[in-house]
Amino acid sequence: MFNKINNCHNTKDFRKLAKRKLPGPIFHYIDGAADDEVTYRRNTEAYEQCDLIPNVLSGVENIDMSTTVMGQKIDMPIYLSPTALQRLFHHDGEKAVGKAAEKFGTMFGISSLATVSIEEIAQKIKTPKLFQLYVHKDKGLNKNMIDRCKESKFEALAITVDTIVGGNRERDLYTGFTSPPKLTLKSLMSFATHPSWVFNYLTHPSFELSQLKNYIGEGTDISVSIGDYFTKVIDQSLDWKAAEEINKYWGKHFALKGIMSVEDAKRAIDIGATAIIISNHGGRQLDGSRSPFDQLAEIVDAVGDKIDVICDGGIRRGTHVLKALSLGAKACSGGRFYLYALAAGGQKGVEKALSNFHSEIKRDMQLMGVTNIDQLTRKNIIFR
Numbered sequence: 001m002f003n004k005i006n007n008c009h010n011t012k013d014f015r016k017l018a019k020r021k022l023p024g025p026i027f028h029y030i031d032g033a034a035d036d037e038v039t040y041r042r043n044t045e046a047y048e049q050c051d052l053i054p055n056v057l058s059g060v061e062n063i064d065m066s067t068t069v070m071g072q073k074i075d076m077p078i079y080l081s082p083t084a085l086q087r088l089f090h091h092d093g094e095k096a097v098g099k100a101a102e103k104f105g106t107m108f109g110i111s112s113l114a115t116v117s118i119e120e121i122a123q124k125i126k127t128p129k130l131f132q133l134y135v136h137k138d139k140g141l142n143k144n145m146i147d148r149c150k151e152s153k154f155e156a157l158a159i160t161v162d163t164i165v166g167g168n169r170e171r172d173l174y175t176g177f178t179s180p181p182k183l184t185l186k187s188l189m190s191f192a193t194h195p196s197w198v199f200n201y202l203t204h205p206s207f208e209l210s211q212l213k214n215y216i217g218e219g220t221d222i223s224v225s226i227g228d229y230f231t232k233v234i235d236q237s238l239d240w241k242a243a244e245e246i247n248k249y250w251g252k253h254f255a256l257k258g259i260m261s262v263e264d265a266k267r268a269i270d271i272g273a274t275a276i277i278i279s280n281h282g283g284r285q286l287d288g289s290r291s292p293f294d295q296l297a298e299i300v301d302a303v304g305d306k307i308d309v310i311c312d313g314g315i316r317r318g319t320h321v322l323k324a325l326s327l328g329a330k331a332c333s334g335g336r337f338y339l340y341a342l343a344a345g346g347q348k349g350v351e352k353a354l355s356n357f358h359s360e361i362k363r364d365m366q367l368m369g370v371t372n373i374d375q376l377t378r379k380n381i382i383f384r
């Protein structure tokens with residue numbers, strides 16, 4: 001009964017369906033995290049160790065859940081974090097995700113490791129777009145990506161700062177996952193038992209990392225693990241000065257994705273960022289690092305009046321969003337919640353995942369007795 005998108009009522013349902021639809025190495029690339037996956041689990045568990053306190057009799061027939069982040073008004077307080085390699089999860093990849101985001105009026109994050117070009121996305125998706133820059137050693141490539149985003153009028157740029165080397169994603173080591181996928185003895189059975197995935201992969205335009213293919217063979221023509229990719233081509237000399245220069249060159253809304261400490265949150269303001277995305281990359285990098293939700297209040301208290309604070313990762317329910325907003329986040333963002341849905345059913349799947357969140361957030365706000373998200377405050381939440 002779970003093979004229908006309409007029967008997917010939450011992220012767990014989509015995860016189950018994605019697991020059935022994808023060859024093992026690809027499913028585990030999405031689902032997996034670093035080392036013992038402690039941080040990955042904590043990212044969600046943290047939301048379950050505090051409770052919401054509702055008020056009643058508040059007249060809640062009209063709900064406005066919109067918010068403004070990085071200068072963009074979005075219709076719901078959760079947006080789609082940038083994620084790599086989307087055409088491996090469904091042949092429509094970023095086009096499907098972008099269209100679903102557009103339909104729900106929320107922001108679409110596009111990874112440097114996207115499989116559709118910046119220009120095609122800009123031409124197809126008219127709602128706010130955030131480009132995520134991995135700062136590569138090749139400065140010409142970095143400039144090229146930024147220039148293309150400027151030309152294509154992307155609204156915001158985020159540099160990801162928590163992937164200075166690749167995380168130790170052991171599931172990928174066991175399955176032999178690479179980009180592009182490589183058929184090995186280990187993975188043969190898994191691909192053979194998913195013929196519709198193989199058919200779609202072979203009958204749609206060839207897989208590529210659209211922004212990188214003219215600069216780097218790895219990822220498009222040469223199979224590489226994502227961990228090795230980061231370690232080999234990402235600029236490990238990246239520092240605050242370089243981030244500031246990138247921001248100046250970009251000249252529009254600018255975010256740092258992967259900020260975890262109060263000290264770094266303050267430095268982000270000093271270099272002129274308009275937002276920080278509190279994130280540990282969905283537990284895929286430093287296992288043992290704190291969860292974004294656990295770290296949120298401290299960062300909001302220090303910088304929340306000067307910069308947009310976004311809480312990223314671990315979000316699986318509308319109440320998780322309400323809890324982050326109650327602590328002072330401007331919005332939330334997430335990856336797996338829509339990637340499972342993409343794998344489960346392309347654009348329709350992502351639309352259903354966003355629709356689930358939309359109805360949960362609306363219902364939860366009504367049950368909390370608030371009509372807009374500014375009414376959610378620390379008075380609404382208590383830690384056990």
Ligand SMILES: Cc1cc2nc3c(=O)[nH]c(=O)nc-3n(C[C@H](O)[C@H](O)[C@H](O)COP(=O)(O)O)c2cc1C
Pocket residue numbers: 029030031043081082083084111112113132160257279280281282283312313314315333334335336337339
């Ligand atoms: C399959 C996958 C690919 C990802 N690729 C990128 C990426 O290319 N760039 C980036 O900044 N973050 C990437 N992330 C991290 C997400 O942007 C986001 O921080 C993370 O998914 C949040 O955790 P959640 O999946 O629990 O919501 C990726 C995450 C996943 C699951």
